[in-house]
Amino acid sequence: MVGPIFGNPDMGRNYIVQDCVYAVILNDAGEVAVARTPKGLVLIGGGVERGESERDALHREAYEESGYKIDIRNRLGIASQYVNNFAKGRFRLKRGVFFLCKFTERLGPPVEPDHELIWLTYDEAYQQLIRPFHRWALEIGVMGEQASS
Numbered sequence: 001m002v003g004p005i006f007g008n009p010d011m012g013r014n015y016i017v018q019d020c021v022y023a024v025i026l027n028d029a030g031e032v033a034v035a036r037t038p039k040g041l042v043l044i045g046g047g048v049e050r051g052e053s054e055r056d057a058l059h060r061e062a063y064e065e066s067g068y069k070i071d072i073r074n075r076l077g078i079a080s081q082y083v084n085n086f087a088k089g090r091f092r093l094k095r096g097v098f099f100l101c102k103f104t105e106r107l108g109p110p111v112e113p114d115h116e117l118i119w120l121t122y123d124e125a126y127q128q129l130i131r132p133f134h135r136w137a138l139e140i141g142v143m144g145e146q147a148s149s
Contacts, residue, residue, distance in 0.1 A: 002078065002080075003077050003078040003079040003080065004079050004080075004133070004136060005079070005080045005081070005082070005093075006079065006080070006081040006082070006132040006133045006136070007081045007082035007083065007084075007132065008082060009082045009084075009091075009093075010084050010086075010091065013084070013091040014091065015082065015091045015092060015093045016090075016091070016092050016093070017092070017093050017095055018047055018092045018093070018094050018095065019048040019054075019095050019097075020045060020046060020047050020048060020094050020095065020096045020097070021045050021046070021048055021054050021055075021057045021058040021061065021096065021097050021098075021099065022042075022043040022044065022045030022046075022058075022096050022097075022098050022099070022134065022137060023043060023044045023045055023058055023062055023070060023072075023098075023099055023100075023101040024043065024076060024098060024099070024100050024101065024137055024138055024140075024141030024142075025044060025070070025100075025101050025102060025103060026102075026141070026142070027103075027119060030121070030122065031119040031120060031121055031122075032119065032120050032121070032122055032124075032125040032138060032142075033066065033103070033117060033118075033119060034117075034118055034119075034120055034125055034128075034129065035065045035066070035110075035115045035116065035117060035118075036115070036116040036117075036118050037114055037115055038114050039130060040128070040129075040130035041118075041120075041125070041128045041129050041130060042129065042130060042131060042134060043098075043129065043131075043134045043137065043138070044061065044062050044065050044066055044101075044117075045058060045061045045062070045065075045096075046061045046064075046065070047061075054097050055072055055099075058070070058072060058099060058101070059072075062101070062103075063111065064110065064111040064112050064115075065110055065111075065112055065115045065117070066103070066110055066115075066117040067106055067107055067108050067109050067110045067111070067117070068103040068104070068105065068106050068107065068117075069103070069104045069105045069107060070101045070102065070103055070104060071101060071102045071103075071104050072099050072100075072101050073099070073100045073101060073102060074099065074100050075097065075098070075099055076098040076099060076100055076137055076140045076141050077097075077098055077137070077140055078095065078096065078097050078098070079096055079098065079133040079136050079137060080093055080094060080095045080096065080133065081093070081094050081096070081131055081132060081133040082094075094131075094133070096133055096134075096137070098137035098140070098141070100141050122138070122142055125138060126138055126139070
């Protein structure tokens with residue numbers, strides 16, 4: 001199944017498809033876990049490395065970006081986004097698989113020093129996430145969490 005596609009390709013560019021995984025993580029107060037990075041706020045997650053399963057990649061990314069282990073509850077869906085980096089000459093179609101997750105155990109600080117775990121209200125997260133396909137997943141994840149409550 002192909003989900004929604006966000007962003008616009010720059011015609012004439014060669015786009016590399018990058019498979020990614022991301023977590024929608026809510027705490028008991030309904031706040032959303034996001035990573036503050038030099039580029040802005042994003043959901044916890046990132047690229048799937050060669051030979052990795054989606055779930056293994058998400059466990060790795062969650063640890064690297066937050067310092068936590070996660071429990072993957074369910075798959076929310078797939079969405080893609082065109083990412084144009086004209087300065088670096090990199091053009092990607094990020095194909096993201098999104099999961100509803102919970103933090104379980106803190107293992108230590110994030111491995112990635114330029115990532116900081118912060119908690120935001122749904123509205124704050126929705127407004128400040130830099131990737132439209134992350135906002136889409138947040139909306140799907142919160143609706144699913146409310147339906148199961």
